[in-house]
Amino acid sequence: MRGKISVVGLGPGDESMMTPQVLEALNRADAIVGYSGYMKSIEHLIPPSVLKFSTGMTREMDRAEQAFAMAAEGRHVVVVSSGDAGIYGMAPLIIELYERGGHGDPEIEVLPGISAFQAASARIGAPISHDFCAISLSDLMTPWELIEKRIVAAASADFVTAVYNPKSRDRYWQLYRLRELFLQHRDPSTPVAIVRNATRVDEEIVVSTLGGFDPDVVDMFTVLIVGNSRSRIAGDFLLTPRGYFDQDENEGSYNVGATIMSGSFRTIASLMRRNDLDDDAKWAVMHTIHTTADFEMEKLFYASPGAIRHWHKILKGGGGEIVTDVTMVQSGIRKAALERYGIKVYCYLNDPRTAELAASEGLTRSQAGMRLAVKEHPGALYVVGNAPTALIELASILHRTPFAPMGVIGAPVGFVNVVESKHRLKAACGDTPIAVIEGRKGGSGIAATIVNAAFSLDEAAAMNPGRDV
Template identity: 40%
Template sequence: MSGLLYGVGLGPGDPELVTLKAARLIAAADVVAYHSGTHGRSIARSIAAALLPRGVIEEALVYPVTTERTAHPGGYRGAMVDFYDSSAERLAVHLRAGRTVVVLCEGDPLFYGSYMYLHDRLAPSFVTEVVPGVTSVSAAAAVAGKPLVRHEDVLTILPGTLPQPELARRLADTQAAAIMKLGRTFPAVRAALAEAGRLDEAWYVERASIPGQAMIPVRDVDPGAVPYFSIILVPGADRQVGDASADGAVAQPVPPVARTDPAELFVVGLGPGPERWITPEVTDVLAIVDHIVGYAPYVDRIPQRAGLRRHASGNTVEVDRARFALDLALAGERVAVVSGGDAGVFGMASAVFEAAQDEIYSGVRITVLPAITAAQAVAAAAGAPLGGDYAVMSLSDRLKPWDVIADRLRKISESDLVLAIYNPGSRTRATQVALAKQVLLEHRSPETVVVIGRSVGRPGESVETTTLGRLDPAAIDMQCLLIIGAGGTLVSGDRVWTRRFVPAPQPVG
């Protein structure tokens, strides 16, 4: 009969924070395993030292590398994969012999804990149980005496090893944060806090719950004296019960500081993919505005910097988003509304003008900056299918009925125009590509050239050429843009292009 495997959390360091269950399991273990650095000293073992039973088998799992270089052909990752494979096999020998194995883990086993990599390898084959422990985040908050989150606040846990721009973006987009894995990453983390405007509210906690613990403002920390076992806390706002935002009401934005500049709102497109497709004009505007407003995935593409406030929202609330941006601009703030692709092509520009019909916004100048749109990106990747006359349509029926879409598809098809189709399908619109194909085939040959562009300019990009007859609607989703060719659309090798000329119609009779 196989033995039992326990992943046991020991808390952040103070032996008195070990749970009763963890202590009981350690005292009854046949085998106790623990990780250590190349120096051989194990923090986990030192926490549990007084609990180890007499005669217990100890398995010291010594990392082959920590921060130094490795000669392993697979680099650091390859060395660690081999290490966990061999460590798991060492423990599997005991488990097959029917022994109870306890793996010690400081903090919580499944919260950045080393145990999880053994769990991945052993849990499919042996009976396992994970015993949670007090995390370093909880311990640091207790040391600081500062509540991290209140009411509907969002807490984000961030590794300090993230790139600085990514750290800054995530810090700006959350109410509260804890940043782990500091040490050599501290200078970049401090810079990210400053870019996000969170430096003055950030606290540094070192060696929480053990001798030598300390808490000081991050701005006062010596970057050269930061150990790995330290953490930064950015508490949420100190709101009291009874505040409007504490009682579940929608929090209102902090009133902007009024400026004397004329009110202006920029509406900009970010292009369909990589940063290099963003125009210099748009880049210049994004560098001077104080507020970015948009659908969350597009806001996420804007690097965070000091003084920039980001206002992300979900899909389908375009007009509400536009009003929010106009209100900021009306108060004199510098604001940019962002869209993917070109803001004027199924983007936010039209929604902004719709909202701006309200007379209260008559004093706001709206400036729309052009950008590459998805049809251009897919066409360029395929060749030149938009080289002649073409039409652009969205298959989404959220803002227009399907009968209107079908009628327009027929008229475009009758006119022999190349057609670029946006928003072809989604989880809630699974039938529309098939319906559109059926309508187009009323007037187009099944051999009509079709280009399917998926995630062009982004990871996973693909461009496929097929025909209208062979088009598989089930393979199309919101990551795709379709280009339906016309009579003059040809395929030359792997390139698709449309003739610039159209023959004059021959007289009848």
């Protein structure tokens, strides 16, 4: 009589989460093989006539070989694992031994179970509702160098990540290293769920953050779930949205442009390295990177603390004005936002009075335009994306007079007086909020996109920069 081996997953611990298939296999078994801790948890389900074979931890090979020996005698042998037998369980070992030969020819089946990370996920909401992966930190059979490569890959690709075997008595530092690697790719505020003994009577759940959770509270009975760049706390739940609200609600179909934009911003967020940026400044940096595809913007961006948030509050309140140095900057600011909030944008470059003042005072037209603008719109947000002389003029007026605008964005581009103009602004600004693209880089598009970031700041959490904010 041909024997049979059923490799089954017992689920996360609560008997009600064991599948009917697995219960039936246990009831019909001639022999059951497993780790002693798992065997003890199901002993009340095992008929008295059934042979039992159990061992302690790390003796998986002994259990697998015993299962084949019993099956060679014509028995139906059930090999048990916790969770799902195919996820860090006994299924791969049984199949690999079968592949090697020399253990007879039993029928082999694998019966699925609910995995620990599925149970943990359900207990805290829906954190793995989008692309995810699982990583074990156990280096008993996998070199740590390979585990670390997988950690980096998961973190950089923005996968929601379930972490198995996070810690043991002798393996205490690996979880600290995982956090260090993730923080190179994820914001410290990324939600992290710590679920111990999921679904069992002594279950413990802690929701923390990547930067704030304590690795010392974790043990081998714990599964961690690290969210991706879109994961967030939603009331009592941890949620990773799939993108349903990226749809165009008016047409009932996906807004392709919005989906591409939000996807681009999520990608940028996952690749950024700076962890010292406040949320509003980070949102502005992401806009500059999106505009240029240049991640050096992350290093070059400087803003006064809270500057973007300050401008957001005033502009969306409808109480602000904007002055630009050139019409290209004016053209790059979102028209729908300007119209919705009644914001006027002024550019004096082609004003006839500008040419007259420039000729009479020996100024560039950009300088002359700023002098006129300061007199007529002293409380405006000044946005310079082209002319360093315009920024130098603003810095001089800030330094010499009580001029107190809403703020100044300094992003001229070029080689002559550009770097100096930005140094002047930073030295002269005082309490005036500013944003600067350091060095020679900048441009009209970058200057305008910083304004757009201020308009759309309330969409930052959803990574949805919008087009009509």
